[in-house]
Amino acid sequence: MRIIFTSTGEGWDSKIDPRFGRTDFILVYDTEKDELEAHDNREIKEVAHGAGPKTAQKIHELKADVLITGNGPGGNAATILNKMPLKIFIRAGGMSIREAYEAYKDDALEPGAQ
Template structure:
């Protein structure tokens, strides 16, 4: 099950970005391969509809869980319809690597 994490940058030392639709990057973690790839969020500067557009992009990556600091109201119903789990993470000081480590079942 691929996991998307909203990120401030494109490295494992980047921090969690609290914004879902307007985050800078999405870190896509694949537990089957233990690899993380980073995707620039093209919707970050959109005048409107950044959240729904980000959901569609993330869904196209095969993600089944998204970790972010917050999710907008428009996004919640779309994620529910797509059976993508939302996980709110409240520690913006954690790096992407630390969050991935917390998600990996040992």
């Protein structure tokens, strides 16, 4: 299974980035391989319009099963995410990636729009 986190940094101790579209990094944890890979998303700062759809497109390319984020995607991004077989969890802002993953395993995260 592949779990995506919106993140402010590149490792397990980084914080969840509460922003969806304008998240600094997209982290993908592959539970079978036990590998955490980081994708730099900071170029999104240059995008004036449609940051949400753009990040949603990246997430589609990364082929994940679960998305863990903070405030949750906006309407445009949600339209795109809803086309994917993806479970969304929100309000993990402020947690570290590790804490968010533990909370996910404990079924303690809030499901997002889908």
